[in-house]
């Protein structure tokens with residue numbers, strides 16, 4: 001019998017029978033979540049089905065992070081729907097200021113071997129811990145809340161090997177943008193991406209979060225890492241070492257494709273408007289002036305991201321005519337960044353630091369672009385209209401490229417400043 | 420054999436005009452984030468459906484018309500509001516060369532037919548007749564027939580029950 005991929009193992013366990021790619025099964029789910037954009041519809045679908053509670057209270061979570069704090073009454077009312085339902089049903093509510101759903105899931109909930117379903121496409125972020133984590137719509141999530149079950153097709157897996165060396169000025173964000181440019185925005189549709197290769201040990205947990213986060217930008221159902229020492233150390237640091245277990249693919253697992261990425265050739269990358277796969281090395285871009293730079297989100301709002309950005313901004317000023325917005329992805333990160341003096345560095349450089357949440361990422365508030373304006377963001381997608389204005393232009397990069405560009409006033413190569 | 424709509428649509432024939440779009444139509448183009456506050460008011464949000472791909476779409480579409488697109492339709496966010504407002508606006512079916520995974524699943528859950536087929540020969544404004552039971556699209560304007568891919572069995576079951584909410588209600592849980 002052929003060996004199993006990580007996805008095949010996890011889904012088989014949760015279905016109570018041996019499954020392989022292409023099989024369809026009803027499975028138990030460990031964690032179900034939604035956010036303030038998708039939660040209210042999930043609640044109304046739950047009620048339509050005649051359910052008034054959730055099956056697994058402590059693992060059913062509603063996050064208020066997208067419009068947080070609320071910029072208008074309609075959204076405040078939606079938040080009230082979530083609060084009421086959570087208090088009635090005993091589900092968990094993650095309040096304004098706590099942070100972005102995916103970050104809190106990895107900090108406090110997701111464990112290796114779990115199945116996590118979320119009413120948000122970037123639920124795949126938890127795959128970095130060795131969980132099978134995938135995004136779904138509100139109706140699927142409503143059923144997940146009510147029954148702690150969903151149906152899944154076991155995906156084919158594409159194995160991605162990161163090999164070679166990572167160059168100076170190149171970060172996990174550059175690797176994943178490079179990969180998506182290579183396989184395109186639908187290159188992994190219906191597939192799982194499983195990450196590994198020679199560089200696995202060198203990829204920190206924050207690197208892995210960034211990479212798994214963007215798996216969906218290639219259409220993937222999940223982006224999963226094996227769990228290892230790096231995972232164990234992280235869970236320990238979060239006081240959750242008891243949820244560690246080893247998860248890895250069998251020898252001889254049946255992969256649909258294996259893609260070897262030679263990281264030695266990767267330069268700092270930038271995705272250009274209006275798709276993530278429309279990417280080039282930053283060195284190939286000429287004089288793209290920026291109006292706004294945004295460092296944050298579930299992709300790149302982690303402590304290591306803020307650290308590198310602050311190290312570049314230290315003692316410098318954001319260029320005239322540029323707005324730099326910085327948002328830590330969670331309260332935990334925010335507090336650590338304050339203690340390290342990073343937040344002070346940002347404020348001194350002229351940045352606007354806002355409370356943990358999604359911020360301007362999805363065009364609701366806190367930095368909507370004007371007509372014709374250009375934003376360089378560390379977020380995960382740059383679709384037309386994403387940041388609230390279809391007549392604006394979004395470029396994506398690593399936090400290092402973003403920070404240096406905010407100083408220069410145009411999209412600039414961080415290798416100029418990183419020694 | 421594609422019979423996914425037999426109970427809910429009882430071998431229904433859909434007839435309407437084609438509205439043609441390109442590749443990679445994202446959920447941000449279908450249900451823009453700047454109308455986030457309208458998500459609790461779907462009929463209002465539906466007035467902006469596909470606005471950033473075609474600002475006039477919501478005014479032009481008539482009940483039963485079709486959205487016809489290239490590859491990777493519905494990529495991006497998990498927002499079920501995107502297919503939901505297409506349905507509310509009157510879209511009878513979405514035809515595309517391929518769909519993003521979450522969008523496709525959402526369509527089935529809410530009972531909006533999402534058909535995978537070669538859309539190259541269909542032009543904007545063509546009149547189409549779709550036989551869901553037989554899996555055939557007839558382009559009446561061009562007098563052409565196009566086949567679409569059958570759906571997986573579980574999706575057929577969900578659609579036959581009239582979407583996921585009805586499936587769960589009827590069976591008191593999953594019965595796939």
Ligand code: SF4
Pocket residue numbers: 066100101102120122297298299357358361362379380
């Ligand atoms: S930060 Fe952006 S991509 Fe991440 S969950 Fe929030 S809106 Fe979505």
